[in-house]
Amino acid sequence: MTKTAVVLLSGGLDSTTTLAIAQSQDYICHALSFDYGQRHQAELNAAKNIAKIMNVASHQVFNIAINQFGGSALTDKSQAIPEYQSGAAHIPSTYVPARNTIFLSIALGFAETLHANAIFIGASSVDYSGYPDCRPEYFAAFNHLAKLATKEGVEGHPIHIETPLMNLTKAQTLQKGLSLGVDYSLTVSCYQATDEGLACGRCDSCMLRKKGFIDAGIDDVTRYV
Amino acid sequence: MTKTAVVLLSGGLDSTTTLAIAQSQDYICHALSFDYGQRHQAELNAAKNIAKIMNVASHQVFNIAINQFGGSALTDKSQAIPEYQSGAAHIPSTYVPARNTIFLSIALGFAETLHANAIFIGASSVDYSGYPDCRPEYFAAFNHLAKLATKEGVEGHPIHIETPLMNLTKAQTLQKGLSLGVDYSLTVSCYQATDEGLACGRCDSCMLRKKGFIDAGIDDVTRYV
Numbered sequence: 383m384t385k386t387a388v389v390l391l392s393g394g395l396d397s398t399t400t401l402a403i404a405q406s407q408d409y410i411c412h413a414l415s416f417d418y419g420q421r422h423q424a425e426l427n428a429a430k431n432i433a434k435i436m437n438v439a440s441h442q443v444f445n446i447a448i449n450q451f452g453g454s455a456l457t458d459k460s461q462a463i464p465e466y467q468s469g470a471a472h473i474p475s476t477y478v479p480a481r482n483t484i485f486l487s488i489a490l491g492f493a494e495t496l497h498a499n500a501i502f503i504g505a506s507s508v509d510y511s512g513y514p515d516c517r518p519e520y521f522a523a524f525n526h527l528a529k530l531a532t533k534e535g536v537e538g539h540p541i542h543i544e545t546p547l548m549n550l551t552k553a554q555t556l557q558k559g560l561s562l563g564v565d566y567s568l569t570v571s572c573y574q575a576t577d578e579g580l581a582c583g584r585c586d587s588c589m590l591r592k593k594g595f596i597d598a599g600i601d602d603v604t605r606y607v
Numbered sequence: 608m609t610k611t612a613v614v615l616l617s618g619g620l621d622s623t624t625t626l627a628i629a630q631s632q633d634y635i636c637h638a639l640s641f642d643y644g645q646r647h648q649a650e651l652n653a654a655k656n657i658a659k660i661m662n663v664a665s666h667q668v669f670n671i672a673i674n675q676f677g678g679s680a681l682t683d684k685s686q687a688i689p690e691y692q693s694g695a696a697h698i699p700s701t702y703v704p705a706r707n708t709i710f711l712s713i714a715l716g717f718a719e720t721l722h723a724n725a726i727f728i729g730a731s732s733v734d735y736s737g738y739p740d741c742r743p744e745y746f747a748a749f750n751h752l753a754k755l756a757t758k759e760g761v762e763g764h765p766i767h768i769e770t771p772l773m774n775l776t777k778a779q780t781l782q783k784g785l786s787l788g789v790d791y792s793l794t795v796s797c798y799q800a801t802d803e804g805l806a807c808g809r810c811d812s813c814m815l816r817k818k819g820f821i822d823a824g825i826d827d828v829t830r831y832v
Contacts, residue, residue, distance in 0.1 A: 446671060446713075451720045480716035483756045487712040488673075491705035495676045514761045523752040530748050531708045536739045 386410045386498040387544070388489045391441070393428030394571040395591055396504030396547055399559035401436055403546045404502045406562055412496060413441040414489055418478075419449030424575040432568050444488055448478060482515035486524055486543065493541045494532050506547040506555070521545050552594025560600065567603040580607045611635045611723040612769070613714045616666070618653030619796040620816055621729030621772055624784035626661055628771045629727045631787055637721060638666040639714055643703075644674030649800040657793050669713055673703060707740035711749055711768065718766045719757050731772040731780065746770050777819025785825065792828040805832045 387409035389401045404411050415429040426443065433441035482505070489501045505516045514520065525543050529535040547555050559566065571591045572581035581588050583606045595602035612634035616622045629636050640654040651668065658666035707730070714726045730741040739745065750768050754760040772780050784791065796816045797806035806813050808831045820827035 442675065444672070444675060447669070448713075448716060450667065450669065451717045478716075479719035479758070480712055480756055483712040483752065484709070484716055487705055487708040488671075491673060491703075491709055492676045494704035514758060515756045517755070520752070520755045523748070523755050527708065527745070527748040527752050530742070530745045531705055531740045533704070533739060 384410060385500070386412070386439075386496055387500040387502050388412050388414050388493045388496065388498050389438070389502040390485055390489060390504070391415050391429045391433060391438075392504075393425040393430075393432060393569060394504075394587075395552075395559075395566060395569045395594070396506065396555060396571075397429075398432050398436075398504075398564055398566075398569045399555050399562075400502050400504035400546060401432070401438070402559055402562040402564050404500075404544070405436065409500065409502075411438050411502075412492070412498070413438045414492055415441070415443045416485055416488075417443055417445045418481075419447055422575050422577065424570045424572075424577055424579040428568060428570040428579060435565070435568065442492065444492075446484065446488070448481065448484065451479065480515070482513075482520070483524070490528055490532065490541060494534050497534070497539075498541060499539075500542045500544045502544045502546065504547050505545050506550060506552075508549060508551045518545075518548055521548075551597065552590055553597035556594050556598045556600055567605070571604075576607060580605050582607060609635060610725070611637070611664075611721055612725040612727050613637050613639050613718045613721065613723050614663070614727040615710060615714060615729070616640050616654045616658060616663075617729075618650040618655075618657060618794060619729075619812075620777075620784075620791060620794045620819070621731065621780060621796075622654075623657050623661075623729075623789055623791075623794045624780050624787075625727050625729035625771060626657070626663070627784055627787040627789050629725075629769070630661065634725065634727075636663050636727075637717070637723070638663045639717055640666070640668045641710055641713075642668055642670045643706075644672055647800050647802065649795045649797075649802055649804040653793060653795040653804060660790070660793065667717065669717075671709065671713070673706065673709065676704065705740070707738075707745070708749070715753055715757065715766060719759050722759070722764075723766060724764075725767045725769050727769045727771065729772050730770050731775060731777075733774060733776045743770075743773055746773075776822065777815055778822035781819050781823045781825055792830065796829075801832060805830050807832060 387404050389404050389411045391397045391413040413433045493501050507517050521543050529540040570579045571587045573585040573587050574582050581604050612629050614626045614629050614636045616638040638658045732742050746768050754765040795804045796812045798810040798812050799807050806829050
């Protein structure tokens with residue numbers, strides 16, 4: 383039987399690996415990206431390029447002005463991006479209020495119109511930035527909600543949220559992706575990349591990515607400023 | 608202590624009553640409406656007017672192109688709005704995939720930036736159209752998710768979803784609203800209202816509303832075509 387999935391594709395390392403995993407599991411993949419007032423367009427450009435090269439069934443870019451409300455350094459250009467703090471216990475200022483909930487909700491609506499079986503998202507609770515909406519218990523709660531929220535769910539065909547990277551370190555994610563043929567030079571993870579997709583090498587996201595390449599013993603193919 | 612709420616305001620009978628209830632409970636109310644590719648603008652015009660007259664702290668209109676995905680007669684002008692069917696067991700074609708989940712997620716992000724205590728939504732499981740995302744178990748699941756999804760929730764101040772109309776019939780909602788001084792001639796409930804806000808009198812939403820006025824023994828102030 384044909385399996386169909388919506389894959390959230392930001393253009394970064396994690397979501398691109400997730401797309402490769404979904405494809406390796408024989409899902410027909412529809413990529414979904416969000417233009418939500420990010421500080422830069424490099425990530426979205428990377429997503430478009432990756433969607434094309436990885437030959438997805440369709441790629442939708444959904445406009446949603448989360449920055450209308452403010453509240454995050456990731457969408458508010460008047461706030462500085464903080465440098466990486468090892469072992470920081472608080473939720474960082476790059477946290478975007480309810481971002482994954484908003485993205486998954488829209489993916490759920492899209493998945494329902496496609497009669498899709500699953501939504502794939504590249505969240506990990508191992509090498510992550512401490513965001514509350516990246517934890518396994520959060521996704522369990524969303525799965526429960528998805529069952530009750532939709533016509534598909536009520537009719538006995540709930541759409542399941544798949545988080546294949548949940549228990550992987552960044553290094554393990556890289557190794558998995560390389561085994562599936564992912565070209566990481568296409569991906570952009572930096573919170574403040576240049577328009578050409580060059581990474582700063584200093585933000586949380588760059589540090590986690592850099593450490594992943596080192597731990598995996600793989601050459602870092604990231605293009606830095 | 609000051610209490611703050613985000614109130615979802617469509618401009619219809621239920622959401623306007625809900626706003627009046629939240630205000631009567633001493634919440635400082637921020638109204639949130641969605642421009643989601645509805646078939647008509649009459650509802651949004653009503654919401655703007657009501658927000659002003661009821662003196663809310665702020666009114667945001669959030670653009671979200673749910674119609675980008677299609678899948679509902681409410682946002683797809685190529686589909687006809689079905690006429691009311693008494694006791695219909697199926698979910699009608701006016702169902703918009705994951706609509707309440709998308710709206711509540713965005714409200715959650717907004718509420719978090721406001722440090723609000725609650726989100727009010729005028730859903731009812733009594734006189735309703737059979738949508739899965741209007742049932743009490745759906746809102747219980749969303750409350751659980753909201754606790755896990757947000758910085759506020761993790762820090763012990765979860766944002767609670769309030770559904771004051773859940774167990775009220777349309778007639779009881781009207782009586783409650785009238786006791787709080789709501790002017791229902793300002794509200795638009797029709798799925799296919801004219802630009803001037805005149806109701807068709809034949810769709811699900813009109814039929815439920817009409818029955819509400821009759822059952823409550825109140826003059827129907829709706830402006831019909």
